[in-house]
Amino acid sequence: MADTTELAWQEPSVLDPAVVRQAWRVAEPLHGLIYFAPEAHERYADLGLDPRSGYFASRSAAMGPVGAGPVVAAFYNFNPALVTRALPAAWDRTAPAAVLAARTEAAGAALSRALGDLVDTAEMREAADLARRAAESAAAYPEGRPLFAAHVALPWPDDRPHVVLWHAQTILREFRGDGHVAALLMAGLTGLEALVLHAASGEVPRRFLQRSRGWSDEQWAEATGRLRGRGLLEGDEPVLSDSGRAQRAWIEAATDRLATPAYTVLGTDGCRRFTELTRPMSRAVVASGALNVDNGSSRS
Incomplete structure (x- = not known):
């Protein structure tokens, strides 16, 4: 496959995509805990939503009371039958605005606990400012990014820095x-084939990916067969072939290259400073157990 990240007709990246990737990866737990936090499941339950419906409703609520179709398209790797069981039925019990408010409240509470x-430091305020600058600058690039475009159009939450940081990282x-x-x-x-390749890389267990996205053993096996036929998998317990790794x-x-425009406003020094600031915060989130899959039915 041609490496289209280096073709001459593409404008070169202003930033090293590796710097951008690190800035995102280090701070990701500050967003990701919302899929696991009991605070979120409790607030969704108050709205009449079980954890699975709460996940689909809360992440799609920025798009309005949509049905399963747009969510299947935007979320990409979930079994459509799984989404259909959650939406649009969730909107018979609550409204997108209520779910968005519950999600933000839960994020603030979960981060405060973790x-x-x-939470109340100069470093938190600086990190929130950097993340907000990047997020607001990304609004100039909505094309082809429906889920992002819906979220960036939401009003900013209150001025508590840790909530601003969470919203920006989202x-x-x-x-x-x-x-x-x-x-x-x-x-x-x-979407299913992407999950199978991800599992074959050894980075995330198959069991978690398959169960959380709602695919049966038969469906997983069929996708595995297709990928074998294309030379992307090998071995009895499938692993990536050379072509699969490539x-x-x-x-x-x-993905790194496409993410880079959002961080251009920060520059290399700003990205590295953001990484430096958020690393101890993310470590604290991990150490608190806030990313434990047993906290609830995470579906990130």
């Missing part, structure tokens, strides 16, 4: 995620 004294996460979907489409992968590397490089 971060403790780190926007940046969806910006990157929409770009990742574009890369998967260019690679010719269905494709995964291309997808990740393309």
Whole structure:
């Protein structure tokens, strides 16, 4: 597969995509805890939503009371039958505005619990300012990014820095995620096939990916067979072939490149400072157990 991240007709990146990738990866737990936090599940339950419905409703609520179709398209790798069981039925019990408010409240409470004294620091305020600058600058690039565009149009939450940081990181996460979907489409992968390759890389257990996205053993096996036929998998317990590793590397490089415009406003020094500031915060989130999958039915 041609490395289209280096073709002459593409404008070169202002920033090293590796610097951008690190800035996103280090701060990701500050957003990701919302999918696991009991505070979120409790607030969704108050609205009449179980954890699975709460996930689909809360992440899609920025798009309004949509049905399963747009969510299947935007989220990409979930079994459509799983989404259909949650939406649009969730909107018979509550409204998008209520779900968005519950999600933001839950994020603030979960981060306060996980971060403790780190919530009220100069470092938190600086990190929130950097993340907000990046998120707001990304609004100039909505094309082809429906989930991002919906989130970046939301009003900013109150001025508590840790909530602002969470909201900004959510926007940046969806910006990157929409770009990742574009890369998967260019690679010719269905959502399920992308999951199978991810599992074969050894980075995330198959059991978690398959169960959380709602695919049966039969469906997983069929996708595995298709990928074997294309030379992307090998071995009895499938692992990536050389071609599979090359494709995964291309997808990740393309995703990094597509995420870069959001961080241009920060520059290399700003990205590195953001990484420096958020690293101890993310470590505190991990150490608190806030990312434990047993906290609830996470579906990130």
